[in-house]
Amino acid sequence: MKNIMPYLIVLFASINMTHAQELKSPSGDLTMHFELQENGTPTYKLSYKNKEVIKTSRLGLELKDDEKSLLNDFKITNTETATFNESWTPVWGEVKTIQNHYNELAVTLTQEDTERMVIIRFRLFDEGLGFRYEFPEQKNLVYFTIKEERTQFAMAGDHTAFWIPGDYDTQEYDYTESKLSEIRGYSEGAVTANLSQTSFSPTGVQTALIMKTDDGLYINLHEAALINYSCMHLNLDDKNMVFESWLTPDSNGDKGYIQAPTTSPWRTVMVSDDARDILASKLTYNLNEPCAIEDTSWIKPVKYVGVWWEMITGKGSWNYTDDLPSVQLGVTDYSKVSPNKTHSANNENVKKYIDFAAEHGFDAVLVEGWNEGWEDWFGHSKDYVFDFVTPYPDFDVEGIHAYAKSKGVEMMMHHETSASVRNYERHMDEAYQFMNANGYKSVKSGYVGDILPRGENHYNQWIVNHYQYAIEKAAEYKIMVNAHEAVRPTGVARTYPNLIGNESARGTEYQAFGGSKPNHVTVLPFTRLIGGPMDYTPGIFEMDISKFSPNNNSHVNSTIANQLALYVTMYSPLQMAADFPEHYEQFMDAFQFIKDVAIDWGDSIYLEAEPGQYITVARKEKGSSSWFVGNVNGYTKRTSKITLDFLDKDKKYEAIMYADAKDADYKTNPQAYKVTKQKVNYKTKLSQVSVPGGGYAISIMEVK
CATH class of the missing domain: 2.70.98.10 (Beta-galactosidase; Chain A, domain 5)
Structure with missing residues (x-):
């Protein structure tokens, strides 16, 4: 300092x-x-x-x-x-x-x-x-x-x-x-x-x-x-x-x-x-206190993929079997029940994501639904829901860790507490020790449902103190925390930067629950992100969910170009490519931007902004000469006009623009985009049309 x-x-x-x-x-x-x-x-x-x-x-x-x-x-x-x-x-x-x-x-x-x-x-x-x-x-x-x-x-x-x-x-x-x-x-x-x-x-x-x-x-x-x-x-x-x-x-x-x-x-x-x-x-x-963690070398920004979207959309399931009316941990014997064949956190499926992460340079793979107890995890006012260390029969913790390590990929832990905070605190030390033993450096925690003890609220003093306790306890084990359903952040990540992300707002999952407003992402940076980064889980390329999950008629209200721009406009040191590998393989030229975009920045310049209408941001990768630009648009079609005067005057660059095609429409034609390249410098002026629910993303690399 x-x-x-x-x-x-x-x-x-x-x-x-x-x-x-x-x-x-x-x-x-x-x-x-x-x-x-x-x-x-x-x-x-x-x-x-x-x-x-x-x-x-x-x-x-x-x-x-x-x-x-x-x-x-x-x-x-x-x-x-x-x-x-x-x-x-x-x-x-x-x-x-x-x-x-x-x-x-x-x-x-x-x-x-x-x-x-x-x-x-x-x-x-x-x-x-x-x-x-x-x-x-x-x-x-x-x-x-x-x-x-x-x-x-x-x-x-x-x-x-x-x-x-x-x-x-x-x-x-x-x-x-x-x-x-x-x-x-x-x-x-x-x-x-x-x-x-x-x-x-x-x-x-x-x-x-x-x-x-x-x-x-x-x-x-x-x-x-x-x-x-x-x-x-x-x-x-x-x-x-x-x-x-x-x-x-x-x-x-x-x-x-x-x-x-x-x-x-x-x-x-x-x-x-x-x-x-x-x-x-x-x-x-x-307005927060300086960093309380003396050695922060283990805190690293993370770009990840994961076993998540298929359960959110209804294609897969968190639970291992459909045979059990209830589960009592330590009593229920999963070796005596039949797998439901929809359980997503199985060895074969997880290895597919590990392979994809390794091939395309992602840091980690998140797996939800790996641990026993998901058959009756929600809605029963149940205190002892999970122990956070016992895997289902089709998930080999040690084997998956070894496989990921051989590919140069880390695993990201998932702890759903079902809002039973006493149970989580009861198991927290053992769960974090388990993570250390099996190479998990970060955890996505969740607090879905009504808080237990009964009558407490997600945002009152006692529960706020629980979230803080979890962050500080995780720091003792050198674990990064991404807390979902917790209280919205207020800058505490300055003091405890192992709080690498939060949800605490309406994220991408709601696009699978009926959809969010097309201008939602033009408001969040003015509201939710004022207190800290959001694990928004962007990067959805297949907008019609019924194509792969027949019982879900939801539609993602965004164009592909808009989804790319979110990696720049929705700041987070924790960024997920949330869609399925097979959907990215259909649009590899657009997926290239997700592979290239940085997650830690040396400088950020807000070029255009109007809440509810549009945001355009330019960010420089930390320790690099590369810049990335993102524009997200609301309900009204508009032309974004920017000047690249933030570039170094003595350098030449090549820009790759990923933009809405002329006929793009977030409802009827969301996958219409165009990719263009051009040489640029600090004098270059760019003009680009963004459709409703659309936008554009630009990677700008120095030409040497």
Whole structure:
């Protein structure tokens, strides 16, 4: 890490301080005002280039039982201001180095009658604001229970928003575009079926929330460093256009158990008049602690294939037999039952994927359904579902490991917990030891279904702590984690970069469950990806699922060119080629891009961006002169025009473009694409038509 500027603190202390404080961003474009109201209620407001972003909004926490809440009757007893500027190097990422530059104001508030202290710390970056509550060690505030956090975000207008319903258990929804005032009317239709879901309000939404004002400002509300605290949703007072935080409760209805000294997560407001700035921002990461893992040499980006899509689409099955009405691990004898002949995680099929990975340069092979217990894994409120170490009879763990090793391919473990977190913690050490013994360096974990213990939610404090425990325990065994159905990320991967991926949103699997909106992937980078990379599992080439799974009439709402572009626009150090080998073999010229595209980047430039409409990104491979460009398009056909001025001026390149053909259509002709080559340099201008649900991908290699 290189410090560009030392950390400077100027301290002011007085028991009669002014109620108003002002903080400006390093560039001066953003201004934050803090003020105590007459009754001692803390408030803040935020402006950008003299435009109101957040109107006067209250801060504080409501406590449970008869305790006086931390809402009002405060006086300012101390302030600290600081400037901080550094650059740090991520283990993996969109850029080689990240600048962390902010101005800070920390206001110490003391409640007059209780003498309890709370510090509200504000950090103002050029792209937005982060603030949190801090509870110092003190005799009058040690243990307390949060009834609700009352942080407000008062909007300055009826903005256009891209939102998903507030839900304690899932983020797997398509995004709805509407005015804030229309959320209530759209809410019922926005809630679609999921295996575990708990909506809480007709005006509740989830973060990260992206909005656009009528005068062209882009505003993003989110949180950073979610540690030992409940996940924050937002509930809208749609008469006054005021969002208020809404924490996820536990089985008792409590929102958090707090022991001082501690801090809340950061609440974040990103703002710009250029949508590209929102995508490029590293504010969320910068509000997390530096890397806690001393030796990170074992953490490597991964490009993989796997036994997965065939089960998702219904072509194959996770379970080994159809003979068993129930399974009791340690009691059920699989040698006495008949295989169902649809079980996908068998030695022959897995070796096919290993061979394909070895031939085409992929790092790893994921196998789901390899372990005993899938016959009755879901829907029975069953605690002891899996032991994560016992394979089915047709999956030879040691033999598969040896075969993969001989081919230079790693195996990727799968741990489906069926949301029984106690059972997973019970087996975690043994499961990770088993992975170490058999050469598995990464694990895809899943939390499908209602959480056990019963009554807990996927996003409350206790379960958030479980996800963190799994990451930290995995780090002890040098294992990378890709957590599905877990809480959406908040930049914690800066501190624990072995959290190499998450799902936590509506991924490609939903294309096999009825399809996702064609513009879905033009929204996710503005929302879900603000907190960290997503294991979106792109790369589907056969869009008509009924062709290979007759009982599934779903259609992938995307063109092949769009699927290729996702490897660039949907940033992740963990990228899957999700389709079947035989489908790639039909389109080997398009598959070449998936083989070539990098997964770790030295630089990223957002060329075009408008939420819900289009995104165009150029990324430079880390340690290489090669660039890759991706464009994804929404509902409206458009012409993307870019200049390659990011290329080195003294180098010549060849560009290979994979684009929608003229007659391409995401519904009727999704496999229509064209591949062209041309010599390019930093002066080259490119113009390309992207059809609805389409896009293009470009690989740009130096010619020596």
